[in-house]
Amino acid sequence: MHTRISSHSQEVIIGPDQPVVIIGERINPTGRRKLAAALEAGDMALLKEDARRQVEAGARILDVNVGISGADEAALMRQALAAVREVTDVPLCIDSADPKVLAAGLEVYEGKALVNSVNGEEAKLKEVLPVVAQYGAAVVALTMDDRGIPNDVDTRLAIADKILNEAARLGIATEDVIIDPLAMSVAADDQAGLTALTALARIRDRLGVNQTIGASNISYGLPERRAVNCVFLAMAVMNGLTCPITDPTIWEIRRTLLLADLFLGRDEFAMNYISAYREQFPEDD
Amino acid sequence: MHTRISSHSQEVIIGPDQPVVIIGERINPTGRRKLAAALEAGDMALLKEDARRQVEAGARILDVNVGISGADEAALMRQALAAVREVTDVPLCIDSADPKVLAAGLEVYEGKALVNSVNGEEAKLKEVLPVVAQYGAAVVALTMDDRGIPNDVDTRLAIADKILNEAARLGIATEDVIIDPLAMSVAADDQAGLTALTALARIRDRLGVNQTIGASNISYGLPERRAVNCVFLAMAVMNGLTCPITDPTIWEIRRTLLLADLFLGRDEFAMNYISAYREQFPEDD
Secondary structure, eight states, X not given: OOEEEEOSSOXXXXXXXXXXXXXXXXXXXXXXXXXXXXXXXXXXXXXHHHHHHHHHTTOSEEEEEOOOTTSOHHHHHHHHHHHHHHHOOSOEEEEOSOHHHHHHHHHHOOSOOEEEEEESXXXXXXHXXXXXXXXXXXXXXXXXXXXXXXXXXXXXXXXXXXXXXXXHHTTOOGGGEEEEOOOOOTTTOTTHHHHHHHHHHHHHHHHOOOBOOOGGGGGTTSSSHHHHHHHHHHHHHHTTOOSOEEOTTSHHHHHHHHHHHHHTTOSGGGHXXXXXXXXXXXXXX | OOEEEEOSSOEEEEOTTSOOOXXXXXXOXXXXXXXHHHHHTTOOHHHHHHHHHHHHTTOSEEEEEOOOTTSOHHHHHHHHHHHHHHHOXXXXXXXXXXXXXXXXXXXXOOSXXXXXXXXXXHHHHHHHHHHHHHHTOEEEEESOBTTBSOSSHHHHHHHHHHHHHHHHHTTOOGGGEEEEOOOOOTTTOTTHHHHHHHHHHHHHHHHOOOBOOOGGGGGTTSSSHHHHHHHHHHHHHHTTOOSOEEOXXXXXXXXXXXXXXXXXXXXXXXXXXXXXXXXXXXXXX
């Protein structure tokens, strides 16, 4: 199944027969004080730098989140989308907890955006999906609902099913829903990795949809978090992860995803891996 | 399915519900001049050091290969097995291209050894399997035959089937055959990773046997070989690799396998990973 996301001038195809599509996660003020301060002051320089660097490092889509408490997030989102477009033509993922901000962003966005995110909560379904349908966007759907994040695979699958049904009812195509089966900390629950990996495989086999995951939760509380995230990403790609939300400016992450593609037969003559390596370490040539 | 390998005092259980069993690969003179020279001179100090270090780094079984051209390999194998036993009680994998050397080793070995290896070649089946049966050992079986290493998964599966049938005819239990579906260089063939990963999954699903793999071929000709091997190992464990032959003294390799266990729910409270990390980096405590 192919999900097509586009900007005014580029289209990205996400699918199991395609190389992994990295959705760059860096444009997000959560835990990034400098970016938060810059956004608050209306200074888009750092955001533009993040956009440019991620695309250079192989991001095919950029997530844009400008959630800062107290700010006019809708206005800031429009400003941020315009700023990103000044430096890159890649399609964008409009990311906010507030459906009004999503609508404000979609209204000015040229192309078919990805929206981050909906989940199985009744309020979210009611508020986010109609906006996605209205603007003909695609959407990330987290497998949690009003009862929280289920510990078991069956309930996550049932929530994915429910969101897909509700999306279909509103005219959103199945291929335009990207499921996030949620990776939680293995330090807090030693079965959390198995749950996420099993959910990925079962959602792929049963529903055939594209899947994203934020891999960084998985390593919370463990040493060598970057390595932990990389091993998880490799296993997750094996099981059906097609478009992780992650930071490609971290070479180990980018390398892991390029190698996963190579091992799945999606990198002719290993050219993508080798050329990325040469960009990263030009002095070795 | 459980494969049990033992020494005079220890038993190791290999199975999909068990943590990955590392078979330490370092005791092998191929490409290791210093070890080759020491073995040739009858000096077992370096071999003992390799044995000790690998067990400290988490190897649960040690492969012992003493193939040097010109040497009396059978005598050297007996000497090596005795030397290893002086420093560790872990079960051993007796590794030689010569069936007479395998027999010489098995004759003096106390416990149930692993034998490395048989394959689908008529001569190998005829010469190696009877020795394995005679001594009640287990055996690694490579999915290649007189026609070479097949490029396709179906033929590898057919060779695995053929070896299992021939083993059964001689009274060797299915669980005592560990299949190696062979990972070849992805730089030479960009579909080699997919072939190996698909073979692992299909052999697991169809035959249910334990599987080993030598991961280092996969990276031949590529930059950052260690990282390449690690990503492949993570994906291979996801698909049914239960007892890789590798070098656990390389922390990145050991860490990858520990994390793969953690993500498959086989490491209670992440204790194996955390305690290995603390051994590796005691200064961080």
